[in-house]
Amino acid sequence: MVILQRMDQDAARRTEALTEYLTITMPNMDTSTATSLSSLVPTILPDLYAKWITMFVERLLETVPKNQLELLCDGNEENAATLILIYIMFLESERMEKQIEDDLKSYGLEHSGDQDTGGIVADYLRAKVAQLKESVRGGKNGEGNSMQ
16 A cells, blocks of 8 residues: 555656656666656556556565564554565566566557557657666766757
8 A cells, every 4th residue: 555655646746756766776867867757757557556566565475474564564654665665676676677568568559559659658768768877977977968
């Protein structure tokens, strides 16, 4: 519930959550750049979030002892933050990166009649992240380009 609430917020909260994710996963990125990129990330259906969260919960229940789960889910703000961090780490696993890629491709196929556009969402995100990384790298060398 904590993770679903965190993911299912208004636009400002969504941008905040994405910014946090980007700054954790790309530590060389400054907050301003992460905020700019997070505003470009297209909204994904809540069904996908629910699917990924369910997968996370199932894995958590398989691997974490009950007493530790109770502690993580006690409503304490610090434990909720820990749970969210564990979820982010789960999303970064090789298995989930592939699952997310497959789900985004399927989503693209379901919402377009064109087989070639199946990976548009994932390709768009990859391209923007690559562009952003290059911008950050160039900016540190004094040659930064602004993102269009």
